[in-house]
Amino acid sequence: MTDQAGGSTSTNFLPDSLKGHEAKVAYVAIITLGVLLSFVWSGATRWPQEWVLPLEGWITDGINWLKREAHIFGVQVKDITRAIGATLKLPIKWAEYLLFRGMKPLGLGPLPWVAVTAGVALLGHWIGGIRLAMLCLLSFLYLSFFHLWKDSMQTMAVVLVAVPLAALIGLGLGIWVTRSKRAAKIISPIFDLMQATPHMAYLAPVAAFFAAGPVTALIATVVFAMPPMARCTILGLQTVPSDILESGKMSGCTQRQLLWKVALPSAKRTLMLGLNQVVMQTLAMVVIASIAGQPGLGHKLLYSLQQLRIGLAIEQGIAITLLAIVLDRLTQGFAYREVDHFAATKSFLQRNWHWIAFIAILIVSYVAAEYFREVKILARKQTFSFAREMNDGIREFNKIAYPFLNPFKEWMTTYVLLNIRDFFLWLPWPVFVGTVALAAWRLGKAPVLWLCLALMASFIVTGFWVETMQTTYLVLISGIFCVLIGVPIGIWCSRSERVANITMSVCDTLQTFPSFIYLIPAIMLFNVSIFSNVIAIIPYATVPAIRYTYLGLKGISPVTIEAAKMNGATPSQSLWKVELPIAVPEIMLGINQTIMMALAMTAITALIGSTDLGQEVVRAISTQNYGRGILCGFFIAALGIIADRLIQAWASERKKQLGFNE
C-alpha cells in the first residue's frame, strides 16, 4: 500500500508533455515573464482604463430598460416581476399575520407567544422527548423575555415560507434529474457551480428586480437553500438498494407508485438530511438578507454591530443561534424519530395528546390575550436586557486584555496581513492568470482550463482586478490559518477517540451557527479592522479542514496501517509516510470546503468594514447600482468556482490513482 501511495505519483500524473521539473521551470518562466512585463507595461498591474469593458454600465442600463420598457409577449416585464412579487408576498403576509401582525382579515390577533412557545415545546417533545422539549421551551422563553420576540417572528415568517418552497423545488428538481438524462446533464453542473457560490452573490440580482424587503429575501433564500435538497434527493434516490426497487416492481408498482411508495420513502433519511440543510441555509440567508432590507433579527444585529453596541449584538446573536439550534435539532430529530410500535393499542387521547394540548393552549391563550396583554407579547418593561452590563464587562475585559491583544493584532496586521495584501495588490495579473492556467492545464482537463480563463478574464477586463485581489488575499490568509489550525486538530482527532468526540460535537455546533454570528466576537475583541475580519473567518471556515482530515485519516483501511507497523514504521513514520499521503485527496476536499466557506465569510465581513467585493455588493444594493452589485457578486462566485474546479479536479485525479472509488 505504501508503495502504491508513493509510487504512482511520478508516473502518469501529468500529461506526457510536462513532468516534475519541467513544470517547475514553466511556473518560474511564467512568473518571471509576468513580472518583467509589468515593468515595461503598466497595464499588466492595472488593466488600462481605456480598455475596460463597460459591462457594469451595460448591466445597469439593461436592467433599467427591462424594468421600465421591456415587453415579453406584449406584457411588460415590470408587470411580470410585480405579479411574482405580489404572489410571493401573499404567503409571507399570512405568515406575518400569524406570527406577529395579527390576522386583521379574521379579526384575530397574532399567535400569542405563550401558544407559539408551548407549541414548539410540544413539537420538541413529540420529536425528541423531554430534552428537546426543554431546549425548545427555554430558547423561545429567551426570545420572549429578552424582548426579541417580534424580530424573531419577523425572521421566522420568511423561514416558514422559504423552507417548504425550497424543499419542494429541490425535491422536484432532484426527481427530475434522476429520471431524465438530459436534465442531469444541464442541471447537475449548475448545482456544482451554485455549491461554490456564496450567499452574497445571490442578493444583488434579486434585489435588482424586486423591492427591498421580504420578497427579495425570500427569493434569494429559496434559490440559495434549494440545491442541498436537490442534491440529497438525487443522492437518496440513486442509493436506494436495487433489491428494494426490484421488489417494488415485482409487487406490481407502476412507475409513479415506485417513486412515491417505494423509492422516496426508502430514501427518507437522506431526504430529511436535505431538509435539515435547507432549514439551516434558509436561516443563514434570511439573516444576511438584512442588507437587502429584510427586517427581523438579522437587521437588528447588523444595526447593533455597526453601532458597536456589542452587548445588544450578543443578545441578538444568541437569539439567532438558539433559533438555529432549535430548528436543527427539530429537523434532525424528526429524521431519526423512533416509530411507536404500540400506537395501535393506545387510545385516541394517548396518541394525539400533543395536538390536543396545543389546541387547548392556543384557545386559552387567545382568550386570555384579550384580557392580559402579556400573554400576546411581553412589553419592554416586562423583559430583560443585560446589554449595558455586558458592554461594561466587555469594556473592562478589553481594558485588561488590550496590552496583550493589541500588540498581537498590530504585529499581525503590519507584518503579515498588510504585506500579503500589498503583495496581491502589486501582483501583475498575467502572473496570476498564467499560474492558474498552467495548474489547470497540468490537470489535463480542457473544460476546467477554459472555464478558469473565462472567469479570470471577466474580472480583469471589466476593471475589477483590485477589488478581486482584496477578496483573494483575505480568503487566502484566512484559508492558510484555517488549514494550519484545522489539519493538526484533525490529525489529533484521528489519534484519540476522546478528542475526536469532543471536537466533532464542537464542529457540529459551530456549523449550526449562521455565518453572521461569527462577526460578533471578532468585533468584540478587535474592533473594526482587517485582523477582526480574519478572526471572524477562522472559526467558521476551519470546521471542514478538521472534519475532512479526521475522516480522511479514519477512512484508511486498518490493514494498511497494520502493514506499515509490521514493516517497522514508528507512529510518526506511519503518519507521514503512509496515512497522510493516502488521506491527502480527502484533506484537499476539506481545504476546498474551507476556501468556499472563507470566501462566503469574507464577503460577509464587508458588514464590519472589509474593503473587498463583498463591500461593493453591499454598497451597490443600497445605492441601486445593479451592474456593480451583480458583477461583484458574480466575481465572488467566480473565485469560488476557480478554486473549487481546480481542487476537485486534482482530488478526483489523485483518488483515481490511489484506487479509491468515488
Add this chain to the structure above:
Amino acid sequence: MSDIKISCRNMWKVFGANPHAFMNRHNGAPTDEDFKAEGYIGAVRDVSFDVHEGEILMIMGLSGSGKSTVIRCLTRLNDPTSGTMTYEGRDLLAANEEELIDLRRHNMGMVFQNFGLLPHRNVLENVAFPLEMQGMENSKRIARAKEMVDLVGLGGRETYFPGELSGGQQQRVGIARSLAVEPDIWFLDEPFSALDPLIRAEMQDEFIRLQKLLNKTIVFITHDFEEATKLADRIGIMKDGKMVQMDTAEQLVLNPADDYVAKFAKNAPHERIISVGAVMKPAKGKLATSTVPKSAKIGDVAAQVLDSDLPCAVVDDAGKKVGMISRKMISEVLFGERA
C-alpha cells in the same frame, strides 16, 4: 412431463453501449472474441430451457455466471437483448408495461437476496404491499397479510420494522410478501445467500415445508451446489452466461456434460443424490431377504445394505424385483471412486 409454465429460447442479454447493434453485427450470435474485441459483456448467451408446472428448477453458477440476469429476464426486470420467452403460451416479451404490472400483481412472486424490504413499513405493511398495489381493500389485505406472516412463523412481530429483525426473520418477511398474492410462479434469487450457515439450513427446511404446503412452480437461483441438490427437482448449471447443463442432480453427478460440471458434482453429497436404481446390477446369486426400493437414495438404504451379509434385492414401485445392490456398490458411492 407436465405442462410448461415458462419457456425461453435462444435468450441473450448483452450489456454495453448499443447491444442491439452489436448483436446484429454478429448475426445474432457473437463469439467470445467478439465480446472481448468490442468491450461488450454477454451476461446471458443463447440460453434455452423450460420451467414445468410444479417443479423446482434451480439455476446454479458462480458469481458473474449470469444466473441473476436470467431470472431478471424471466421477470422482465431486465429485458433480454434477443430471444423469445413465453408464459403459459403467451409471448412474455410482447407484454406492455400495463400487462406486465398486471402479471406481477397476480401471477409472479419474487424473493431477493438482500430481502428488498421497505424500511419505512412494518412487517405487516410490507407483506400487504403487493396487495395494496393490486388495489385490494384495506381490511382484506391486512387479513391476508396476517395469514402470510403466520405461515412463515412471524406471528406476533407484525408491527416490527425490517431494521429490527434478524436476517433470517427479514427473509421470512420477504417470503411472506412474495406469497401474499398467491403467485403461480415463484422466483427466488439467492434467497438464503446473505444468511449465516445455521440460519440458512433452517430456512432451507422452512422452504421445503412451505413448498409441500403450496406446491408452486419455482425458479430458484443459488451459487451453492449443495443447496441446489437439497431443494431442486432439476438443476441448470451456468458458466460465462451459457447454460452448460440442465438436468436432475443425479444425472449431473453420473453424467456431467463437462469438467466444469464434474468439478461441482465431485464435492456433492453423492449418497443423497444417487438413487439405488442408478447403481444396481442385474440380480444374480443368493440375495438377502430384505429388499430396498429402486427409487430410494443410497444414503437412506446404506445402513440396511451394509448390515446385511448378502446383497439386497432391489424392487420397483410395484414390488417387482429389478436388480440387486451390494455392500461394495454402496461403499463405492459413499467413499469409492471419489477418494
